[in-house]
Amino acid sequence: MGIEPGRLHFSWISSAESTKFVKVATEVTQAVKELGPNRHFVKEKVKVA
Amino acid sequence: MQEYTDKIRQIARRLLEEGTVDMVIGFRKGSMPIMNEPCMVRRPQDVDQLVWDSNCGINLANYLTDRKEKIGVVAKGCDSRNIVTHIIENKIDRDQLHIIGVPCGAMIDKRKIASLVEGEITDVTETEAGKVIVKGEGFEKSFDKAEVLQENCAICIHRNPVVHDEMVAEPVEEQTDVDRYADIREIEAMSDAERKAFFDDLYKECIRCYACRNACPLCYCPTCFVDESRPQWVGKGQNENDIRTFHFLRAYHCAGRCTDCGACERACPVGIKVRMLTKKLEKDCKELFDWEAGISLENRPPLDAYRPNDPDEFIK
Amino acid sequence: MSEWEPKIVSFLCNWCSYGAADLAGVGRMEYPANIRVIRIPCTGRMSPKFALAALREGADGVWVSG
Structure with missing residues (x-):
């Protein structure tokens, strides 16, 4: 509906799993980088002169 | 149809005379053709206003939330499912209601x-x-x-009320050979870009009147998210992202609760097919949780109960 | 700025992933700096309006972690 599937991620990480946190954080960043900047859903700020 | 009307009047008169209920909610002829309006009857002498025909598409479950008195309500299939949803969500007590079930012959558009x-x-x-x-x-x-017929009525598979205290007529035959989700499968098969274009086109006429929200029996939050201003989740103008946000969130609030009664689409003044959004969620609930909203008073809806076998493939 | 870097808004549960992030910090592990953390009391606090609001305000990605 305008949001690419790779822009929204869900995960389940216990508070003891810092290695998994680092791994998932890297994966999420990678996935979003591949998609490029979000253009579809950004609300343009109203320009005030 | 005349038999239905006569029987509804007869039941309503009896209930009000006996004092079983304080009011009966039904339909009366509207001031325009094809537009019946909801009608609350409190005195036995007024029951002759009540009618039933194929223009009773408004969902009367909408008028039941947070009422304190005893109510007799005229309910077709979808209304009765929304009444079940209200009872599950504690918006009204089953004991407060006397449900006058109407086997529905589908509504016209x-x-x-x-x-x-x-x-x-x-x-x-x-x-x-x-x-x-x-x-x-x-x-x-x-x-x-x-x-x-209204589009949702053409593919309806629950025309008879699921709960009722008495019926106006014998149950009608349910449709069994309908394909409820043909249009949704088409949308699912689209690419991301096509789908975005499809939905942008779908609600491009939206004027943000919120009639879909007001007509919906599920929408009873004291303050709707569109009216919240601190923080403001969604802007109030015609910005395309605000329109999108409104439609997404409205649809999500109906997930696992929508009975596809078609009230939203019927209420839309510019003819947006808002059901396209809720129907996808309805299809997912059916496929992932084998759930249809408002069918039984015993089961909890999938979104407020945890089961170990809930699908979780989307979670890393 | 030489290369575009995404901004990712992450909603982390206080008791799970936020703890994991804390532990990762204590353990001096390295992870991408694109993550902007918002701590929520529980993943149950998450609402679709948060995700949409983040995207609307210009986030490139949203990550919800329990």
Whole structure:
């Protein structure tokens, strides 16, 4: 509906799993980088002169 | 249809005279053709206002939330499912209600009829043979009722009320060979870009009147997210992202609760097919949780109960 | 700025992933700096309006972690 599937991620990480946190954080960043900047859903700020 | 009307009046009169209920919610003739309006009857002498025909598409479950008195309510299939949802969500007590079940013969779509004729419609009547006769300034046309049904009624598989205290007539035969989700599968097969274009086109006419929200029996939050201003989750203007946000969130709030009664689509003044959004969620609930909203009073809806076998493939 | 870097808004549960992030910090592990953390009391606090609001305000990605 305008949001690419790779822009929204869900995960389940216990508070003891810092290695998994680092791994998932890297994966999420990678996935979003591949998609490029979000253009579809950004609300343009109203320009005030 | 006349038998239905007579029977509804007779039941309503009895309930009010006996004092079983304080009021009966039903339909009366609207001031315009094809537009019946909800009607609250409190005195036995007023029951003759009540009618039943194929223009009773408004969902009467909408008028039940947070009421304190005893209510008799006229309910077709979808209304009864929304009443079940209200009971599950503690918006009304089952003991407060006397449900007058109406086996539904499907409702007709005023917009379809208006598109089939030219000029103002002054009268719409129905014959026993399943014809709809439309009269207006200098014309009279007859259509098959099946041609002019509301889209949700054409694919309805729960025409008979699921809960009722008494029925107005014998149950009607349910449709079994309908494909409820053909249009949704088409959308699912689209690419991301096509889908975005499809939805942008779908709600491009939206004027943010919130009629879909107001007509919906599920929408009863004291403050709707669109009216919250601190923080403001969604802007109030015609910005395309705000329109999108409104429609997404409205649809999500109905997930696992929507009974596809069609009230939202019927209420939309610009004819947006808002059901396209809720229907996808309904399909997912059916496929992932084998859930149809408002069918039983015992089961908890999938979104407020945890089961170990809930699907979780999307979670890393 | 030489290369575009995404901004990812992450909603982390206080008791799970936020703890994991804390532990990762204590353990001096390295992870991408694109993550902007918002701590929520529980993943149950998450609402679709948060995700949409983040995207609307210009986030490139949203990550919800329990």
